[in-house]
Amino acid sequence: MNQKKQLSILEFSKLTGINRDNLRFYDRIGLLKPEIRGENGYRYYTRRQLGSAYLIGGLRLLGVGIEDIRRYSAGRTPEEMLSLFAEQEGHIQAEIARLRETSEIMRQYADMAREALRHGENEFTVAERKRERIFLCPPFPAARDEDEAEIGAYEYAGSHGINLGYPMGVMVTREALLSSNAPPVYQYYFKTGRRGNAWKPAGTYAVIYGRSESRDTLDIYRLLELIRAQGFEVNGNAYGEYLLDDLAVQYPAQYYGRVEILVKYG
Structure with a gap:
């Protein structure tokens, strides 16, 4: 040829x-x-x-x-080739893991945005949730500055090797929800999946949607009133999350969230 x-x-x-x-x-x-x-x-x-x-x-x-x-x-030489390839294989596997994690984070944000688009302002509903793994940060006193507390949660999660791109939420314990003696104590969490240190339990959740510029001022108390009116009892913690934040909307006033509380029939 x-x-x-x-x-x-x-x-x-x-x-x-x-x-x-x-x-x-x-x-x-x-x-x-x-x-x-x-x-x-x-x-x-x-x-x-x-x-x-x-x-x-x-x-x-x-x-x-x-x-x-x-x-x-x-x-x-063959020996040099084997040594080089072994070293690069470690880099490749680390990059694959990073890309998979990024893909998971993108999927989570996309799922949350789709949920926001399905539900109207002040909509109340009851939904069955599967158990979800989360990374739970230590509690902070309600009197503490919210910005300082959120930054502290990022620092805590980052020090434990958590990818800080995961969506964040805030949890209020059942005990705090039912107590009228003191303001609730909040705990931030990240929706980390397999890398979590705690579980958001499966079960029946009462859910309300709405706009809020602050995760911890999503309408927990209005939801508690609706729970009682619908004949439910609080059976677990409250979880508040932004479904739309600055990744999806232009201004804080457009932030759209969801708060949900584990319940049971009274």
């Missing part, structure tokens, strides 16, 4: 997927020099150099730096 022995930089670029600027850069640093330089200064590559080009492209795809590739290319 008659094959062309020389490849222009344009042809070599098309075959390897390495753009011409990068090929010129690889030439300057001695990583991949064209085998032939024409009298007119044009670069020409040979078929023998395709393997080296694909090697460089593959290593760059793995995230290997230029200097590391240059050292490896200058003295490659």
